[in-house]
């Protein structure tokens with residue numbers, strides 16, 4: 001049952017037929033892991049907290065730099081040198097003191113990824129490196145969890161939802177089906193070499209938050225089995241279908257589904 005304070009806080013979304021009190025209760029019960037509190041993680045964390053996702057875990061091992069401030073809108077000039085995960089958790093709690101927010105100043109690795117992924121309903125990949133992305137992609141598949149992937153560089157963004165081992169969606173593409181091999185640094189330069197505009201990470205992060213909220217409400221995402229490509233220079237959005245690969249080294253025919 002929602003309290004009177006909850007009904008007031010969430011009044012503008014509970015009134016929508018899509019949401020109702022049932023949908024809000026599902027949001028408050030949901031557990032979401034946000035990996036990365038940078039350009040994508042900033043809008044994701046703020047919107048999830050504002051919408052009333054009841055349990056949010058934030059993982060990031062980085063500290064705020066001056067070069068982050070063009071896009072990582074949680075942070076202020078005075079925050080330079082402070083751990084992002086800590087500040088992001090404070091910001092989420094400042095918006096919504098009624099939710100549980102945990103933070104870890106650490107990095108996802110082979111040793112800890114399984115426990116983190118298994119303990120959450122939805123994993124939001126806001127990371128900035130290929131190693132973390134593949135670890136999360138493979139682990140989400142093997143643990144039967146939903147992965148909301150986002151990426152942005154220069155004026156381009158990408159977004160996808162992976163549910164390759166989630167009931168109702170088994171057999172859709174996993175992360176590795178769509179990105180079978182790890183790109184080298186030349187093929188896929190990061191934001192520090194190629195540049196990034198804050199409003200572009202804002203668009204991608206806001207869409208990641210939206211898909212996460214829909215999924216936590218119990219609705220389907222419009223992006224399971226699809227990849228959304230955003231070209232912000234010409235303001236073009238293109239949604240393409242993704243296909244599972246029989247030879248995928250994560251979910252393919254030869255792989256144990258463990």
Ligand SMILES: [Zn+2]
Pocket residue numbers: 173174175176177178244245248249250251252
């Ligand atoms: Zn696959």
